Amino acid sequence: MILIPLFGVIILNLVFAANEKTRKAAFWFALVIFILQIAAVIFHHPVLRNNSLEQIDSFFKVSFFVDHLTFIMFICIGMVSIASLFVARYTMPNDDSRFKFKNLLILASLGMSGIVMVKDLFSLYVFMEITAVSSFLLIAYPKNLDALEGSFKYLILSSVATVLMLTSVGLLFIVAGSTSFSDIALAIANSRSSTLVVLAMGLFICGLFVKGGLVPFHGWLPDAYTAAPAPVSVLLAGVVTKAAGIYTLIRIVTSLFPFDQPINNVIMLIGTISIFVGALAAIGQDNFKRMLAYSSISQMGYILLGLGAGTPLGIVGAVFHLFNHSVFKSLLFVNSAAVEKETGTCDMNKMGGIAQKMPVTGATSIIAFLSTCGIPPLSGFWSKVIIVIALWQASQYTYAALAILASIITVAYFLSMQRRVFFGKLKNGFENLKDADTGVITVSIILAAITVGAGIFFPFVYNVFISPVKELLIR
């Protein structure tokens, strides 16, 4: 999964960079790389699970994670990268800029694939940096003031996160004598009450909160999502913050740190604050993408709440909501890209009645919004229900009640968005609007179908894909 994009980016530059014609074909090559990644996971999943990757492990001198959580993350990475690729083809002005974008997209995907596979804290840092460097460049791509500001904010806050995490890695290395997950887990278990170990754990978790854009560490996220080009917003919201922040947090607290009440309380508190701050801030936004950015913060809070419940069901809910959020938030950003491209603005006050002219974009955005709000039978409903049940079973009644209450705020800001953008009378000047191109429409329909399908076929999805994630708690 690391080698496919690595060789991909080399071939892309050696073979497809030659002239304009081959650069156009690079789109299909990049698409094949991402499809290969997904196919490798789906078709070889049982093989990967049952046989250790001995040859690859011995070359890299490390061992990799190949469990259900990794499997779900690979699907998210491949799926969102494909969506981003189609949006780039639709929104980016020329073949040359699209070609460079593809290079960075493949590198970001490589970094994320590494993050979800490695079993070593320092290697995790290295792959986080690959993802971060690619993301800085992708955000700054348009070279306008907003993009550079968004990229710079991300760069600075990401560096702060890096410093926190590297310090933590250093401290844990003192205690464990190694940076491998197993050694660190053992060392932490042996020195649980050590001040240094507690400090190291706190620093690492704070770093992950910054990477995940959770309140109060979210300063970079709205600017980065809003200023980034449309395909980059899809990538960032769909998978980057999840792989670098949320996935790593789930992995670290379940594999390394003691998954006990003090850590769970911190996670649930940050999760609840994120849910409310994100949702309340989203209500006041006039910019479509900025509203979605704050909505992302809010929804990631739900994932943290599930994780903080500290039970197998809570983990299942968190991972299922991570997957669902990856799908429906990517869909919403794909829709926002289509609306921005066709109307030339992201200001929701200047829009209105667009669904009449962009029926597919309008319809799929309704599916995504209903799923985000947790309306049955869509996938978002099931993951939120699981999280609330897990919190209730863990006797966290207040957090469960707050999670339900926050859903009402989610409905409020999304209804406001739908009314201002898609419903009502068509605004003057939009008479000649048309829907997005076939590629983007196809991506929207597929993402909407996954949202509906994962909800309707919930028992199958739950039993086959989601429920096995419980194994994370078996060390």
Place this chain on the structure above:
Amino acid sequence: MNIDLVILILTTLAAIWTVMGRSLLKAAIGLAITSALISVMIFRMNSPLAAVFELSVCAGLITAIFVSTISMTKPLTHKEVLQVSKDRMKRYIYLPVILAIVGAVLIALKLKQDFTIAPLAVAQPDVQTVLWDFRRLDVIGQVIILIAGALGIVILFEEKKTK
């Protein structure tokens, strides 16, 4: 007060001077001093090769690149320098305060060796063994970061050319 503590304090002061300094050139020099002091610390920790890397790359090569780049930019007037300095002081005045608070908290925590140190897997491996045998994936990862950085430079320069 031992020599390591003195070097650590000097490194911190040099780093603060780098961030709060009036001009880019002084910031570049401050960064070089910080790196040089870190090199001394690394050297005193019995890692001469790492110290040489830090000194040659961070204090030497990077400073040379920074200084040559700064020399190609238009210098600010005295009035502008004062304004930048004022703005920076206003913006970053909390940095030394945060540093002092963090230091006070760490002192209050009274960090001591209240943990069991795990023995190192291999005693005194050489750098080549560490980099290629133990950290091969990380070395490859660093190469990929360099590729990403190179792509970034290509994008920036091409953009300027078209303008």
